[in-house]
Amino acid sequence: MPLTQPTQKVETFTLKNNRGSEATLLAWGATLASFKVQLVSGERREVVLGCDSIEDYQKQEAYLGATVGRYANRIKQATISHQGNALSLTANQGVHQLHGADDFSHREWQGEQLADNKVSFTLFSADGTCGYPGNMQARVDYTLDDDNQLIIDYSASVDKTCPVNLTDHSYFNLNAAADSTIKQHQLYIAGDYYLPVDSEGIPQAGLKSVENTGFDFRQAKTIAEDLGKDDDQKLVGGYDHSFLLQPAVIERGEAVARIVADDQSLAMEVYTDKPAIQLYTGNFLAGTPARSGDSYQAHSGLALETQYLPDSPNRPDWPHKSCWLEPGQGYCTQTRYRVYEPNN
Ligand code: BGC
Numbered sequence: 001m002p003l004t005q006p007t008q009k010v011e012t013f014t015l016k017n018n019r020g021s022e023a024t025l026l027a028w029g030a031t032l033a034s035f036k037v038q039l040v041s042g043e044r045r046e047v048v049l050g051c052d053s054i055e056d057y058q059k060q061e062a063y064l065g066a067t068v069g070r071y072a073n074r075i076k077q078a079t080i081s082h083q084g085n086a087l088s089l090t091a092n093q094g095v096h097q098l099h100g101a102d103d104f105s106h107r108e109w110q111g112e113q114l115a116d117n118k119v120s121f122t123l124f125s126a127d128g129t130c131g132y133p134g135n136m137q138a139r140v141d142y143t144l145d146d147d148n149q150l151i152i153d154y155s156a157s158v159d160k161t162c163p164v165n166l167t168d169h170s171y172f173n174l175n176a177a178a179d180s181t182i183k184q185h186q187l188y189i190a191g192d193y194y195l196p197v198d199s200e201g202i203p204q205a206g207l208k209s210v211e212n213t214g215f216d217f218r219q220a221k222t223i224a225e226d227l228g229k230d231d232d233q234k235l236v237g238g239y240d241h242s243f244l245l246q247p248a249v250i251e252r253g254e255a256v257a258r259i260v261a262d263d264q265s266l267a268m269e270v271y272t273d274k275p276a277i278q279l280y281t282g283n284f285l286a287g288t289p290a291r292s293g294d295s296y297q298a299h300s301g302l303a304l305e306t307q308y309l310p311d312s313p314n315r316p317d318w319p320h321k322s323c324w325l326e327p328g329q330g331y332c333t334q335t336r337y338r339v340y341e342p343n344n
Helices: 054-059 247-251
Strands: 012-016 022-026 031-038 044-046 066-068 079-082 085-088 110-115 118-125 136-144 149-158 167-169 186-189 191-195 240-245 257-260 267-272 276-280 302-307 331-340
Touching: 012 118, 012 136, 022 136, 031 331, 167 302, 186 276, 240 247, 257 302, 267 302
Parallel strands: none
Antiparallel strands: 012 022, 022 031, 031 044, 066 167, 079 085, 110 118, 118 136, 136 149, 149 331, 186 257, 191 240, 240 276, 257 267, 267 331, 276 302
């Protein structure tokens, strides 16, 4: 149990693999609350940020470890239009919608432990919830395999055409020290283009090449190296942008992103079939309640949220497949986090 003071009952599930690693999931938000990786040295290292109590989870505004939906990231003016019909959604960040207005991340899912290393969560979202059309049935399975991979499988179905963009909002920090930041982590992202946004996080024009910008992570570099340097970063307090992933990398099943701890003792790769990834360097994490009972600081962790590009329901011009799910179609995607010791 990661929560030392649960005054409210929230179902928790623990996944174990044969290497001695462990992940803890909460039914609330189908949340990844803890991922402890067994190292060769005997140390078991926590690699995700989390809170100490369910009250803190419910109070924090950073979506720590949560499953986000129906639509992750921002939708401009909280309005979606499809085949000439405009639909108003619930706005929860000024006039815009962020992270589906909290429907998936802030309520109890139905959890079922399927094996020692696997849990499945299901959620029913009724027609009209947060403004979205149709009933939706969603499922998220977490599996911890013996290669220290946390595998997340998403599936969903709808009975009216609806945009769907589910993601995991975990914040990672691979350092041994729980009070450290990720600024000296090395980061690689297989992205030739990033999506500039305005000061409200809304994309305007299209994608821009990362070439000669601080957004170029095609050769791994520390996050600190160019943090806050570009005008596009200054608008939103740091990196808080989507990258279009190189399609060939996805097709070949290679890692789309990699982070390495400050001292290179631990690394993590991200694999996905989604077309984009949002890099958020925890610019506004300060004050978020931490597992230690204290608070996190800015950049205590970073999120690598696999998804469609933001505002895609309104942007048929984005160069990836449609985010609209039709009745009878299946939404089915997978993201994997593989944690490993580069020197062992
Ligand atoms: C968004 C940030 C936001 C954070 C917490 C991220 O996915 O990109 O802008 O501050 O979530 O809400």
